[in-house]
């Protein structure tokens with residue numbers, strides 16, 4: 284489940300707001316069968332309403348369960364929110380935080396995401412922190428600065444120990460759900476920039492260990508080229524994760 288660098292290779296499927304609990308359980312069962320014995324750590328993130336059904340389907344398997352969001356708060360008067368402890372009780376191990384759809388559609392800022400990261404870590408969940416620039420920011424030559432600012436905004440409160448249990452997903456906003464993918468060279472360059480930031484902040488050991496995933500229209504056709512870069516340790520997959528054959532084909536590129 285790790286590459287030559289010793290880092291974990293993670294392929295995570297973000298099912299977004301697709302699949303009711305019955306359809307999600309069916310897909311989870313297919314993923315479980317198709318990805319058995321995989322060299323990657325395989326993670327699926329169904330909607331909240333399907334977590335229990337998917338957890339039951341995945342029991343005893345190597346496929347791990349993720350949530351797509353988490354509240355920054357503990358249990359209490361927060362209508363519509365879901366606490367990290369509740370996710371944990373469902374068998375959730377990972378949680379996506381700061382996804383660009385939450386930033387763009389629901390106005391989440393780094394200041395909102397940072398306490399979610401803390402809440403997840405405090406509960407023992409493994410955050411997959413999403414960062415990435417818009418097309419206008421890339422065209423203006425600001426992509427690396429934007430991503431560094433997001434990392435600082437979301438992670439500056441982390442202890443060195445906490446930094447070792449994080450996972451970062453570089454997801455250029457212009458590549459999500461658009462069919463456009465960053466070239467392996469561009470994605471790899473950004474991953475090296477993220478790792479350099481991590482090293483400056485938390486030291487080389489933490490930076491060597493942090494899994495950096497790429498996300499943005501990953502498909503079976505482009506996964507191998509992206510994952511062949513030494514600094515791309517896995518993928519966060521949206522659309523293609525809803526098709527078990529496509530998802531399993533992406534998982535199989537890790538080996």
Ligand code: PEP
Nearest residue numbers: 459460498499500521522
């Ligand atoms: C995502 O939702 O994180 C994502 C990368 O979506 P897609 O693969 O569909 O671009």
